[in-house]
Amino acid sequence: MLGNFTYCNPTKLYFGKDALNGLNEELPKYGKNVLLVYGGGSIKKNGIYDKVIAILKANGKNVFEDGGVMPNPTNVKLNEGIERARAAKADLILAVGGGSVCDYAKAVSVSVNCKDDAWDKYFIRFEDVTCDIIPVGCVLTMVGTGSEMNGGSVITNHEQKLKIGHVFGDNVFPKFSVLNPEFTFTLPKYQMIAGIYDIMSHILEQYFSGTDDNTSDYISEGLLRSLIHSANVAVENPTDYEARSNIMWTATWALNTLVAKGKTTDWMVHMLGQAVGAYTDATHGMTLSAVSIPYYKYILPYGTTKFARFAVNVWGINPAGKTEKQTAYEGLDAMEKWMKKIGLVMNITELGATKEMLDGMVKSTLVYGGGYKVFDEKDIRAVLKASF
């Protein structure tokens, strides 16, 4: 555990088949006006909307709605949400949906009482929150982003062709989140496996960095092994409660700050994937899967020891009689084989990227962190080219 750090994660989680009842404990803590934020309306089809409304009404809340949050929420939609929250004089923003809806709710929550343009302040200038925050609660219906227990928020600006994330402090973390694995059962397989890879990518972004031997990396290996095990079960049987619940719990712990503590991190797969997302509007997890193997093969020579450890501890590669490099490559091969097996998208062409977009995507790729290699434009171009 290197350096000095603090840990504080105040989000209260309600987990399990009866988790929605947690709303009855939480709602009385807040004022009357609730802004209900959701996505394209699937929650109206699967009955979750009705259940939430009933609980809100039973708790005497005035419900204001802000639906239609898109999978990659935009700065334009964000400004609309800010206006709605102001008009509602919202005391609580309740996000019902996946990571995009939670991300969006947090972005609204820190902007309602600010005069600045939210996109410029938080996603271009990366400024701290300087105004009063509207508390956020989440009811999760998709799994992957970890947004239910962190301060992260990713917003897309189509005009500027930028998709950028800001990590807010623990005062912006959701006050509570409701995690019912059954709410994820109706998700299409494409979304489920995209979420699974989003989780894996979060762990790997924090794992593939640093040379020390700290506890966070051991926890990450445990999370990865749990994820692989339960993903294999869930792909065969999407309504296997235990598998879906393990995936949901792993997602939360993959990105709630724990496994980054005391170490350096990478995040270049997200930077590359977000650039692809800004041009294609493709599903987030698939933009990550499509660039991952080219990226990891590119950086392996700079972190061979860690990649060999990954091969042995996560993929069960037997290192006997092999060089460290051989073991390391066998690990990536095992990962690639597994990714194909569960049905992930393995190239950006399939996501709608064209060669004409390459220059633009290279420009849109921010360099943030960098685990075993700090990327320059040449590196970015090489990995994106290898991802077609």
Place this chain on the structure above:
Amino acid sequence: MLGNFTYCNPTKLYFGKDALNGLNEELPKYGKNVLLVYGGGSIKKNGIYDKVIAILKANGKNVFEDGGVMPNPTNVKLNEGIERARAAKADLILAVGGGSVCDYAKAVSVSVNCKDDAWDKYFIRFEDVTCDIIPVGCVLTMVGTGSEMNGGSVITNHEQKLKIGHVFGDNVFPKFSVLNPEFTFTLPKYQMIAGIYDIMSHILEQYFSGTDDNTSDYISEGLLRSLIHSANVAVENPTDYEARSNIMWTATWALNTLVAKGKTTDWMVHMLGQAVGAYTDATHGMTLSAVSIPYYKYILPYGTTKFARFAVNVWGINPAGKTEKQTAYEGLDAMEKWMKKIGLVMNITELGATKEMLDGMVKSTLVYGGGYKVFDEKDIRAVLKASF
């Protein structure tokens, strides 16, 4: 992840060589009167006491002292602490020491505003906290109990020959804890390895239970592998910062409720160890190590599959060509060998237990939980007899 559960851990942790500076962020949140709780005075020798006093004074606090908390804090001392906290009109209890000091501080914190006898209310009748709590903060100088980030408190009653733990709710968790691995460097080796085994035992108590395949067990395996690795380094070189910091961080996560989520747990090693402790006043971690191998050999037939998994995933036993039972026993053999290697006490005779105490220890052993076998008096007697 089975059943419904909630997760909330509000403790703020300050970790690293400069962690004590965190007091300057925390102290202004509380009133003027601070009850400083500590143990036998080692903090006066190693300079930590002076540093803490300087920070308290710089923050304008009135400092009241309650030193002399013993390694197994007693109900008699607890009553004394309650009186001191009342006399001080304490706004904050600051525990500076190891787990015993933190445990004691929490027990005081929930009793100051109660009229009931604290021992009877919390440790005999296991009642909920019904009165106002004095907030607690911790500066940790020993590692093992995890008391810095949980609601646990263990108190000993010599008259009744009972050592009993109560787990309070998250409102009793320390508001903040200061974790500086360097503060543990001066600890005698006996205390260090006792703490290491206390950590291991916490993880195993939560791991050896249940037949499902949940994420908590995978996280536990990661924590165990990190602990074994860093313990091996620390035993050779007690001032290896990275090893001591990993051990400190692992201790916190071994018993802050995380790895018990969504599963059943055991806790019989603690019940047996605490009975031994009530009779011998031996160091807590050593009472656990002295009964562990007899206990696990006794229950292995009831949970062979999990013990075989433990052998492979934690101790690296190759299961090829072996029965599940053979693999399982090889795991316990590897664990026993490792325990002896790092210098743990492997029998209760060495801790001062005599055959004359056996009947009393059997009676003092509470049955709480039970992972693969719910114990009766016969089972308790058999394991304690095998532990001499």
